[in-house]
Amino acid sequence: MPSRSLADAFRSHPVHLHQKHLDFSSLQEIPDSHKWTQLDDIEQQHPSVESFITESVPVIDLLDPNVLQNIGNACKTWGVLQVTNHGIPISLLESVEGVSRSLFSLPVQQKLKAARSPDGVSGYGVARISSFFSKLMWSEGFTIVGSPLEHFRQLWPQDYTKFWYMFGIGDQALCLLFSSFSNDQISTLYSDVIEEHEKEMQKLARRLTWLMLGSLGITKKDLNWAGPKGESKEGGAALQLNSYPACPDPDLAMGLAAHTDSTLLTILYQNNTSGLQVLKEGIGWVTVPPIPGGLVVNVGDLLHILSNGLYPSVLHRAVVNRTKHRLSIAYLYGPPTSVQISPIQKLVGPNHPPLYRPITWNEYLVAKAKHFNKALSSVRICAPLNGLVDVNDHNSVKVG
Ligand SMILES: C=C1C[C@]23C[C@H]1CC[C@H]2[C@@]12CCC[C@@](C)(C(=O)O1)[C@H]2[C@@H]3C(=O)O
Numbered sequence: 001m002p003s004r005s006l007a008d009a010f011r012s013h014p015v016h017l018h019q020k021h022l023d024f025s026s027l028q029e030i031p032d033s034h035k036w037t038q039l040d041d042i043e044q045q046h047p048s049v050e051s052f053i054t055e056s057v058p059v060i061d062l063l064d065p066n067v068l069q070n071i072g073n074a075c076k077t078w079g080v081l082q083v084t085n086h087g088i089p090i091s092l093l094e095s096v097e098g099v100s101r102s103l104f105s106l107p108v109q110q111k112l113k114a115a116r117s118p119d120g121v122s123g124y125g126v127a128r129i130s131s132f133f134s135k136l137m138w139s140e141g142f143t144i145v146g147s148p149l150e151h152f153r154q155l156w157p158q159d160y161t162k163f164w165y166m167f168g169i170g171d172q173a174l175c176l177l178f179s180s181f182s183n184d185q186i187s188t189l190y191s192d193v194i195e196e197h198e199k200e201m202q203k204l205a206r207r208l209t210w211l212m213l214g215s216l217g218i219t220k221k222d223l224n225w226a227g228p229k230g231e232s233k234e235g236g237a238a239l240q241l242n243s244y245p246a247c248p249d250p251d252l253a254m255g256l257a258a259h260t261d262s263t264l265l266t267i268l269y270q271n272n273t274s275g276l277q278v279l280k281e282g283i284g285w286v287t288v289p290p291i292p293g294g295l296v297v298n299v300g301d302l303l304h305i306l307s308n309g310l311y312p313s314v315l316h317r318a319v320v321n322r323t324k325h326r327l328s329i330a331y332l333y334g335p336p337t338s339v340q341i342s343p344i345q346k347l348v349g350p351n352h353p354p355l356y357r358p359i360t361w362n363e364y365l366v367a368k369a370k371h372f373n374k375a376l377s378s379v380r381i382c383a384p385l386n387g388l389v390d391v392n393d394h395n396s397v398k399v400g
Pocket residue numbers: 121127128129130143237238240259260261262263332368
């Protein structure tokens with residue numbers, strides 16, 4: 001099962017985090033432990049640019065007849081795009097948002113009952129990449145690999161009262177509906193939502209992978225693990241629920257520090273609060289605004305390797321804001337965990353030597369745990385000939 005082996009990567013390389021769990025909602029001021037300066041994250045030195053003076057991340061309708069070409073262009077020039085008409089029911093995305101909101105609203109002590117262990121992949125905690133920074137991020141996360149049922153049973157109290165609320169115009173038609181659930185009922189209900197979401201997202205992720213590779217002229221035949229004989233090998237995935245509480249001084253805080261994803265691709269849902277920014281060469285940090293019904297899709301490090309550097313894995317981060325609690329839901333999609341990933345043969349030739357050595361997803365996760373933003377460079381075997389530079393390797397010299 002892919003989910004079980006994804007966890008193996010973390011067992012072999014435990015990450016001990018300086019966990020300091022804050023009750024963000026009670027803070028009027030940012031504690032020193034959470035105050036970031038430019039020195040705390042080298043990537044902060046790039047300017048944040050206003051969306052109206054610059055280009056923006058392409059929005060692509062998956063039903064557009066030119067979808068293949070549009071996706072190819074977006075992947076080459078940005079490494080990120082937003083998709084509409086993707087087929088995932090909005091109601092399903094809103095249900096996962098509801099589960100996430102309910103989870104993060106629990107008291108800290110309750111959430112810690114499902115804390116992620118240093119050598120585990122699933123559970124509640126700060127982002128794994130936190131170990132590379134001296135300052136803490138203004139966020140909480142919950143990672144799910146496989147069924148979340150056991151963790152959910154640890155989380156919700158025995159008698160859990162859930163309320164739905166509806167607001168009318170002004171304060172006229174405020175309506176609260178209360179209902180009591182047993183721990184078992186709520187865990188099963190929420191777990192079913194997560195599993196349905198996983199099923200739907202898996203389908204979309206596969207479709208997007210083939211569209212992205214298709215625009216490079218790659219078909220299933222060109223990939224040994226996904227070709228006619230490899231059909232049965234399914235990709236694996238992790239679901240990351242992110243919560244960014246409102247912050248008294250957003251300029252001093254960091255929601256999620258700049259990183260690339262160790263995936264083939266990541267599909268991100270953001271509730272109607274912006275915060276995601278991507279780094280565009282020569283421009284700076286560009287905000288990716290939430291669009292109704294849209295999903296953000298970004299190229300991950302493994303697709304960067306497969307495409308032999310043609311598709312950059314985009315450096316991105318999440319910033320926070322003063323008034324709104326922001327939630328995001330990231331579906332981190334990868335290949336079967338023990339399959340060797342290397343530049344696709346068709347994209348390699350005398351003028352295009354392979355830039356990376358073969359590596360499995362599990363090995364890559366270990367490399368990320370050791371080297372963080374230098375993980376991609378750590379598997380590089382060849383200096384770029386044609387001016388391609390790893391997006392997360394800003395110190396390297398550009399040629400051409
Ligand atoms: C399959 C994955 C991908 C992981 C590790 C593992 C499970 C959790 C993912 C994230 C999610 C949050 C950002 C990130 C950088 C992090 O800290 O945890 C991601 C990381 C990666 O993309 O490297």
